[in-house]
Amino acid sequence: MTKRPLYAAEDRAADDRAADQPPIAPRSDAGPVEHFRSGSQDNRTRFLSSRRPDLVEWMDRSDCDPVKLHNTYRYFPVINRLISRWDAVYRHYIRPQLRKGQRFTLLDVGSGGGDITRNIHAWAGRDGFLLDVTGIDPDGRALEYARGGAGADPEGRADCDDRTDREDQAAREGRTDREDQAAREGRTEHVDRTEHVDRTDAEPAILRFLQTDTGRLRREGKKFDFVVCNHVLHHLSDEDIAAFLDDLAGLSVRRVICSDIERSAIGYALFSVATWPLFPNSFIRADGLISIRKSYRPDELRAVLPQGWRVIRQFPFRLLVLYDKMVLYDKTDLNRNVSF
Template sequence: MDDPECDLPTLFRTYAQFPVINGIVAGWGITYRAEIRPRFTGTHHTLLDIGTGGGDVARALHRLARRDGVTLSVTAIDPDPRAAAYVRSLPTREGVTYRQCTSSELVSEGATFDFVVSNHVLHHLSAPELGAVLADSERLARRLVIHSDIRRTRLGYVLYGAVTAILFRRSFVREDGLISIRRSFLPSELRDILPRRWRVKSQPFFRTLSIFDAAESLRIVSAGGRRAPSMLSVLIPRASGAAGRAEAES
């Protein structure tokens, strides 16, 4: 899917299958109930979805909030023109807006949101890109950032390969998913590279959440804490070998 020359109909079929596969493995229902819903303080909030792809996570979070009586205005962004073309082909949903742009462009605009999330984005990024997205996320979020990603395990690799070989055909779901598992982080690796104001949380279905709580960050600063130094210098050695990393946690 990262290949700009990949087959477009196959890519669009992959986007169309994302609601199913993410509904099975991404765990956003759990994340919403544990991390997002408890931070609602009224009946209207805003959320940014970075790297939205086919937009399924943005729509799912909007739907979950609506069931709780909360209007969640969702902005879903992706710089890839192919993703933009796909979401333009979808039925319009009131409360969900798609934009072809980057998080840094929103920072330049002075935009802010109550919540900032991403799904399966971090492992795709180079070291400088990862550092930039983390910094942008802190600037864009008034309350909470959650970057949800795959946790690299041998068991997850085997199970994902077996299930997707049967259920998902004529798309990139299986091939790209297996590559993503190999490239993804272990919780310990994320703890080594994230700024100290971020925390790492493991979640069922081989998930890892990188979380920044704006309120908690203010408490740390008030108490004299400091952001971890030289974040990018720590990130660069780890990320430079990420694409070729094949070993996994048992």
């Protein structure tokens, strides 16, 4: 199988070609019950019986309304706080593996508007851990918002725009200061990622956003303790998902965590009703309903996962995909089936 990085140029071109066709998607102005009333009884019976990876979300189109796109990024923190529940994912699957006095690294793939990236960085800092967090996205519009441009209002700003070329390269590679100094002197120095770091001398944990993809990072030999992604898997075909997960596993030293939607008729109906009066002038409702139709059910996802990956069901209508690369500090979460 030929590996392709997340949202590579050819994928974006394919989306642009698809944009020339009428989208197979619920109208953003359709009522909450209208989606279930259209079509024959047979069509309604088959609705959501199989995933629709061919559907294209409005915000993924290069020519989408920029105002609605900005508003969608602005509303994402609310959606992710209520539905994605990364606060619980952090508590159960990331925090138990962190140790005070050590520096860890985390990569957020497909970071979008950056709210999850920022939150994980903030939660770790609040708990007294040194966790350098990097968000990557190939979409320049998302990076501009995440970095605080174009009138965006995410909390705080990443300072990656002010880095020198050398500093940015070190940031891309997840290198420590000692490794970076050795590279400038023409030496190669390996730093054990689990070594003790004197907290009084340690630099503050880094938060940065980069416009790149998993394939490029892996070709460049980058490594991170944790690799996470939110709402990426449902964008991929069954054929592409194994290659994507292979990239994530190759980038991770400790654990990979992918969070996504579980396709469900009840979840579809509830999301349609709950978001009907909310999130005006955005793609939240229309794209959310498309995402549900594109997403997996647990057995479908297990059937396409490579060996060693596990699926955990979560509330509400969530699927968590985990892969562990090494013996972890705390094994109590290995068989955890948490209802958040």
